[in-house]
Amino acid sequence: MPINHQLRLYNSLGRRMEDFVPAGPVAGLYSCGPTVYAFPHLGNMRPYVFADTLRRAFRWKGIGVRHVVNITDVGHAVADTDTGEDKLEVAAARERRSVLDIAAFYTDAYFADIAALNILPAGEYPRASAYVEPMIEFAAKLEKDGFTYRLPSGLYFDTAKDPGYGALAQMNTEGQQEAARLEYVEGRRRKTDFALWRAEEPGRRRVLRWDSPWGWGAPGWHLECSVMSMALLGPHFDLHTGGVDHRELHHVNEIAQSQAFLGDGRPWVRYWLHNEFLQLGAEKMAKSAGAAPRLADLTEAGYHPMAYRLFLLGGHYRSQLDFTTAAVDAAQATLRRLAARIQPLRPLPSAGTLAEAVAATPRDPAAARLLDTIDAAVAADLSTPKILAALQDALREPALTPDGQRTVVAAADALLGLGLAALDPAGLERRRAVGELDEEERRAIEELVADRTQARQQRDWTRADQIRAQLDELGVQVTDTPDGPLWQLR
Numbered sequence: 505m506p507i508n509h510q511l512r513l514y515n516s517l518g519r520r521m522e523d524f525v526p527a528g529p530v531a532g533l534y535s536c537g538p539t540v541y542a543f544p545h546l547g548n549m550r551p552y553v554f555a556d557t558l559r560r561a562f563r564w565k566g567i568g569v570r571h572v573v574n575i576t577d578v579g580h581a582v583a584d585t586d587t588g589e590d591k592l593e594v595a596a597a598r599e600r601r602s603v604l605d606i607a608a609f610y611t612d613a614y615f616a617d618i619a620a621l622n623i624l625p626a627g628e629y630p631r632a633s634a635y636v637e638p639m640i641e642f643a644a645k646l647e648k649d650g651f652t653y654r655l656p657s658g659l660y661f662d663t664a665k666d667p668g669y670g671a672l673a674q675m676n677t678e679g680q681q682e683a684a685r686l687e688y689v690e691g692r693r694r695k696t697d698f699a700l701w702r703a704e705e706p707g708r709r710r711v712l713r714w715d716s717p718w719g720w721g722a723p724g725w726h727l728e729c730s731v732m733s734m735a736l737l738g739p740h741f742d743l744h745t746g747g748v749d750h751r752e753l754h755h756v757n758e759i760a761q762s763q764a765f766l767g768d769g770r771p772w773v774r775y776w777l778h779n780e781f782l783q784l785g786a787e788k789m790a791k792s793a794g795a796a797p798r799l800a801d802l803t804e805a806g807y808h809p810m811a812y813r814l815f816l817l818g819g820h821y822r823s824q825l826d827f828t829t830a831a832v833d834a835a836q837a838t839l840r841r842l843a844a845r846i847q848p849l850r851p852l853p854s855a856g857t858l859a860e861a862v863a864a865t866p867r868d869p870a871a872a873r874l875l876d877t878i879d880a881a882v883a884a885d886l887s888t889p890k891i892l893a894a895l896q897d898a899l900r901e902p903a904l905t906p907d908g909q910r911t912v913v914a915a916a917d918a919l920l921g922l923g924l925a926a927l928d929p930a931g932l933e934r935r936r937a938v939g940e941l942d943e944e945e946r947r948a949i950e951e952l953v954a955d956r957t958q959a960r961q962q963r964d965w966t967r968a969d970q971i972r973a974q975l976d977e978l979g980v981q982v983t984d985t986p987d988g989p990l991w992q993l994r
């Protein structure tokens with residue numbers, strides 16, 4: 505029987521697993537992109553690794569995709585309800601740079617991280633500032649159709665006009681009000697009502713400003729995503745992704761205004777997919793929580809960017825992950841072992857699609873079985889931990905033919921996007937957790953450290969230096985403290 509499991513994805517709209525069937529020949533996919541006012545931290549990158557996993561699953565299943573990721577370079581207010589100051593303008597004032605400089609600088613930083621994490625580029629990266637005219641037209645239509653009201657602070661969407669408001673969040677509006685960072689707005693009828701257009705306050709001229717029927721000002725953040733996605737993917741499209749925090753407010757508001765705008769009684773987007781948070785200790789990693797680590801911090805500490813990617817893929821995208829040094833150490837060690845095992849198998853064949861992989865292994869039942877396992881894992885809501893497990897199995901399965909083994913490894917690599925076909929294990933040597941050492945290695949190091957201490961006590965500096973050189977070669981760094989020597993792996 506040919507392998508081909510039906511792709512099933514967990515739809516936040518309804519909170520259930522559903523068969524994924526694109527509406528047309530090419531699936532339309534929109535992922536909420538970065539607001540470019542600060543460096544993205546590690547937690548910010550999880551949604552893009554998740555969307556990339558989805559892209560690779562589509563490629564595997566032979567589903568064409570058009571992917572759009574927006575760049576929010578204007579309009580994202582400090583409060584998510586779209587009131588108050590603009591994040592970019594606050595950053596510009598803080599860093600004493602122009603808003604355009606800030607946007608360009610942090611857009612580059614985002615693309616650098618995307619490239620380092622081996623994330624497939626989207627088809628389009630629309631900038632919000634280039635779509636202000638269609639945003640004004642969109643809001644004007646909502647106003648004409650009676651979904652809005654005006655306040656001195658701007659044009660507001662009237663959520664009372666939308667009987668289905670908040671269905672995605674599956675919570676009553678009171679709960680949403682508790683959960684979200686909502687603030688008091690003079691004259692707002694309901695706390696859930698949100699700004700479509702944010703008018704300038706009298707006497708406070710914005711840097712980036714446009715004239716509109718509601719005065720000079722800037723569009724609301726929620727409006728940006730509705731307008732840019734429809735402009736590039738059509739009025740209805742297949743999938744919308746983002747972090748789980750967007751499920752409660754941003755995406756709720758996108759749906760409300762889009763369905764009011766379209767007015768055709770159909771759901772705007774059929775599948776809503778959300779990745780869970782990355783936790784740093786017990787804290788959610790949000791930009792507002794202070795200095796959270798960036799990818800650059802990891803690479804400076806000697807980790808490969810793919811160690812972070814592997815750490816993420818070791819959990820399912822809908823599981824919360826705890827980011828710890830021990831976890832990323834373990835990921836780097838696994839990455840190094842994988843690269844070392846795969847190096848002799850190179851060059852790997854091309855096996856980015858299921859059809860390609862199956863065609864490359866016609867008479868290898870063990871390979872067929874592993875490809876079936878991988879396909880089942882992809883189809884079960886993108887189970888990357890199971891794909892990783894199948895990759896490990898392929899490296900120790902004696903029944904595989906050499907070609908079968910190479911194909912299974914290449915297939916798993918194409919889905920995981922770890923770049924194992926080219927990764928140099930020597931470049932991954934530097935970091936090793938003490939916990940990764942086996943008993944014998946640890947004892948040998950401790951003996952050398954003790955010998956060195958003894959040599960120093962006997963003032964045998966030559967011998968002490970020799971031992972230090974030996975430890976150096978093993979990648980062990982010794983620090984002498986008043987309480988005795990401490991050692992760690994570099």
Ligand SMILES: [Zn+2]
Pocket residue numbers: 535536537729754
């Ligand atoms: Zn968005």
